[in-house]
Amino acid sequence: MADLAGLGAYIARDVGAHANAGEHARVALAAAAAAGDIAIGAHTIARMAGHKIELRQPAEALALLDAAQRQANHLLTPGDRANQACIRAWAHAQMGAADEMHRAIDSAEDAFVTAPSIPSAAWAAQHVTEAELYSLTGAAYVDLARRDSSHAQVAIDRLTRAIELRRESVARNRVLDQISLAQALVRGAEPGEAGRVALRALTDRVGIASRRLDNRFNELAAELRPHRRQDTSVMEFLEQRQVVRSEASGL
Template identity: 60%
Template structure:
């Protein structure tokens, strides 16, 4: 049966993830690990392979969701850990620790996308431990910021702000203008969830000021996707959408920012683009533009295709519940809700 196949596949992925976390955790803690497939001499060429493949998987998640690459990413993390257990040159060992941190951070991102929040936390703590052991405070600070981003999705604004403060206290001197812009966008969204309108405006202004100084040239792979202008408008648009939940006068600002994000996003980052479209549909709903809200929601769900993202599925389900009471007001909403019920 298809259900049995899916369950079996999920168990295989879960075992791969748990094994990778265990192996990498032991390696970072200093326990020697080897494998029959590990080369006798580990060099920077092995590190380069890890880095290149990590970049491919990172791009896949932004385009198609994390499910398809969860198991191969876990296997790559395990390989990085066993290479670290065999490497002898200090430069190579440090580079492998950074690679482990990046892969664990990617694992956290994938787990978030799938909706496995416990696994996301475990991967994030491993990433932070590996970055700290490597002495890479900038990557460690970035990891803490990503933990803040996870908590904004979980609607934990107080914890989000605490994590952003912790990152700033430890690594502020190492953050680029793009890092600061991204962090301030997340801060704006946290303030929006807490209902602090004036602090949202201030944070958005600070983020835009920081972004005028951004030079993304040469940004590390783990930072590049977070320091784009599209991300600036996406996150601040989401913040104003949250404010519009209780005060519809903020909806127009949210709509304008999300349209700008979509214009900048392009069509390649399908999953991220669809998330922006869902935020836009929600903002349109709060603005009372019911037909347009239903139309945008339908466009977003029609574009899902082969995107395997639990995060996306949850957003669609939540938007369907929000729109259902308005189905009689607009044919486009009625059509969207009916399609989701049937699907």
């Protein structure tokens, strides 16, 4: 029951129904508590923290991660610890706390080294891959680069690695990584390459319905628009994005 409610929370989040996502997550927590399953309860709290990162509410994300550790610290696998440390790093990045972010990334990488020795539960496995490690930490560096562009290259390197590691079956996450990579390239003063990555993301997104992706593409378009005269790929992305939006709205 908890696992199914957690899936419902993810689906609601993906379609932009954030209030419903929160309700499903609370149902998942209640089901985990009723079953006495502390581990899946902590996993659900970590997923809620990830949702808070999407909503750019880092303080709430950190509070949730602290709660997950208090509840199930003795039950967390190294993979669980790595994933939660990645989310913690991203929260610190959104707050501009570079030192805390670096410490959290170090913790994530240390935990990940030992993760293969203690397998995670099936419902957690997708969150403890090497691709996810590079994806989340790369996205954290993107947010840090919003304040200091010197962090852009690390973001570019990590997100490029995440995309290389992504399996074809996780197309949605691959597109999210491509969008993050394009944003890192903008901050690294490489608008032409950002435009080319954005175009690949648009192509790879075909057939995936997701309000979350829509919102991320809108953010990327806003960041690329000031560079539209610097490279033809940027203008091409903006034009293709507008076509996609028009087709989606039936205009």
